[in-house]
Amino acid sequence: MLPRRGPRGSKREGSPFTGLGPVFMKEFADHLSSARMMVLMLFVIVFGAFPVAASLQQLRTVTEQDSYLFLRIFTSAPESLPISFVFALNFIIPIMAIGLGFDAVNSEFNRRTLSRVLSQPIYRDALLLGKFLGGLATLAVALAALWLIVFGAGLLLLGLPPRGVEVARGACFLLAAIAYGGVWLAASLLFSVIFRSTATSALCALGLWLFFFLLWPMIASAITIGFAPSQIHSAEQYLAVEQLGLVLARFSPGTLFSEAVVGLLNPETRTFASMLPAQMRGVIPGAPLPLDQSLILIWPQITGLIAGMIVVFAAAYVIFQREEVRA
Amino acid sequence: MSDNVIEVRGLLKLYGATRAVDAIDLDIRRGEIFGLLGPNGAGKTTTILMLLGLTEASGGTVNVLGFDPVRQPLQVKRRVGYLPDAVGFYDHLTARENLRYTARLLAIPRRDAEKRISDAMESVQLADVLDKRVATFSRGMRQRLGIAEIVMKQAEVAILDEPTSGLDPHATFELLEMIRGLKKAGVAVLISSHLLDRVQSVCDRVALFNRGKIALMGSVVELANQVLGAGHPILVEASGVDIAVALRGVEGVQTVVPEGAPGSGNGAWRVVADRDVRAAVAQRIVSSGGSLTRLADLQPSLEEVYTRYFEEVRDAA
Incomplete structure (x- = not known):
């Protein structure tokens, strides 16, 4: 009988993160050099450039005093093109994230590299996490580049440097955008674990995105109307109905992202629901909140996005652990 | 010190009610070439995956170089080289980049790695295509690249799953020569195959699989005596x-x-x-x-x- 080395026990040995670094570096390098990344960047530039250019055109004509003029580049929706840059991001980011993740695991399987890589001294944990972080880093680089381009264009065309607080709000917005991308990246990774066919997994991820983007707002309002009493008698009743609508809408990561962005980039935002007259007492309409107050306002949205990302990733992780590696 | 590198006792794998691997016992000695033979679906690949800890066994024990693949898979996988059936490499990378990735996963220091990669490619006669993309490789070249990976890993045990399937006779001959080379370097080799005559020429001992059980085990002559009289x-x-x-x-x-x-x-x-x-x-x-x-x-x-x-x-x- 062969002598046993190492202690006995039921726990597996070794860190689950062994090999995480090489997997991350490879994924990151692969993404950055891939043709797909070029296409995605092109897509982002085309869809991002028009709203930014249009809003810059309009902002150049603004004469009134606005202490947050720079942030308006992100949020203003000019008449000529009724979508703002932020709205464009709301659907660009999911598509980018899905594009980066939909074939993460199943392509390894189809290329028959999975069993060879897993026969190296790493756990599946490291492979999946490395792929996720590699995708997230790629997304972060792309969004940061986009963000810098917008800031640079603003500097050039408005001839006005952003104030420190505007840069800080902009940076927070960038982090929110990366978290939003993380949710969709985790979702597409999940589908890439579930489905062996890359086409099926891409379709499912895009289908889920379309569901949340187009259908869910309608479904949420239909449910809200269904639950609302036929006649609203008091402000409390109205608020309750409104609250239900908001809660339902916030199941969509897009809603969470929009609210976070509105809170960050429109410093005047105090609440996402209606305010009662009692709450309005002492409020100066249109006065901006300080950054820390805005952060407190959107904190639930940010944690919601991060929690969603972790939950979806955990689901992908559990399924991947149980998957058979053989072809 | 025992001379076995792999010891399997009562290994069992159930898929629902089917017994894919049915309580097999198996010993593989240091420095031998051992053939796992049998028809497709007899349980060869499942056995191999359990040896590597890539599939969990339903029962029985496995001991690879003193380690348990279920609890100490990293130790096992650091010492065992595996060439899967129809091995795949990243097509958009060169042979060198593919091996470099493996070397990083193995945490081989960078300077060492470059030397080991070129030596390994030399030993499988692929040195001239080291910087060509794997997309241009034939099936035989991919299999050889897989052997190079095992050589670079300096594995003590090599597990090859159907290494010769789909190769032309010449490529098969070359591959078998390389497998003999592994043996010469002191590596214990486990080959699974359904191509018998090819494998016969290199195997010291074989086990014949049938429906998840080992029907016969021993050298080819022993088996012949047993079956043919x-x-x-x-x-x-x-x-x-x-x-x-x-x-x-x-x-x-x-x-x-x-x-x-x-x-x-x-x-x-x-x-x-x-x-x-x-x-x-x-x-x-x-x-x-x-x-x-x-x-x-x-x-x-x-x-x-x-x-x-x-x-x-x-x-x-």
Whole structure:
């Protein structure tokens, strides 16, 4: 009988993160050099450039005093093109994230590299996490580049440097955008674990995105109307109905992202629901909140996005652990 | 110190109610080439995956180089090289980049890695395509790249799953040479295959799988004795003499039966004896006035063992 080395026990040995670094570096390098990344960047530039250019055109004509003029580049929706840059991001980011993740695991399987890589001294944990972080880093680089381009264009065309607080709000917005991308990246990774066919997994991820983007707002309002009493008698009743609508809408990561962005980039935002007259007492309409107050306002949205990302990733992780590696 | 590198006891794998691997025992010795043979779906690949800890066993124990693949998979995978069935590499990367990725996963220091990569590629005769993208590689080259990966890893045990399937005869020959090279370097090699004649030439011992069980295990000659009956078969062809009568008295001869169509005059005869009786047979035929036209030692072929064994199993069922 062969002598046993190492202690006995039921726990597996070794860190689950062994090999995480090489997997991350490879994924990151692969993404950055891939043709797909070029296409995605092109897509982002085309869809991002028009709203930014249009809003810059309009902002150049603004004469009134606005202490947050720079942030308006992100949020203003000019008449000529009724979508703002932020709205464009709301659907660009999911598509980018899905594009980066939909074939993460199943392509390894189809290329028959999975069993060879897993026969190296790493756990599946490291492979999946490395792929996720590699995708997230790629997304972060792309969004940061986009963000810098917008800031640079603003500097050039408005001839006005952003104030420190505007840069800080902009940076927070960038982090929110990366978290939003993380949710969709985790979702597409999940589908890439579930489905062996890359086409099926891409379709499912895009289908889920379309569901949340187009259908869910309608479904949420239909449910809200269904639950609302036929006649609203008091402000409390109205608020309750409104609250239900908001809660339902916030199941969509897009809603969470929009609210976070509105809170960050429109410093005047105090609440996402209606305010009662009692709450309005002492409020100066249109006065901006300080950054820390805005952060407190959107904190639930940010944690919601991060929690969603972790939950979806955990689901992908559990399924991947149980998957058979053989072809 | 035991001489076994892999010890398997009562290994079991259930998929629902099916027993994919049914309580097998297996020992693989240091420095030998061991063949896992059997039809597709007999449980060979499942066994291999359990040896590597890539699939969890339903029961039994596995010990690879002193480690348990379930609890200490990293230790096992650091020391065992695996070439999967139809191995895949990243097509958009070069051979060097593919091996470099493996080297990083193995945490081989960078300077060491470059040397080991080029040496390994040299040993599988792929040094000239080191910086070509794997997309341009033929199937045989990919298999060799897989062997190079094992060489670079400096594995103590190499597990090769169907390494020769889909290769042309020349590529198969080259690959088998490389497998012999692994053995020379002191690596214990486990080959799974359903291509018998090719594998027979390199294996020291084989195990014959059937429906999740090991039906037979041992060297090819041992298996032949077990299945085809003990004895030393030779083929005799002569003219001018009745071979059956002439050979009846030769010491050691057990049976003399016509090979092929009976009564065709100078047909061939199959003679089974308990030892090598070729010299005695030749002498007897000549002394009986016949002229010997052919005298051949019939090596037991694994193909024959395999076919005969499964015929018997089918007849018994």
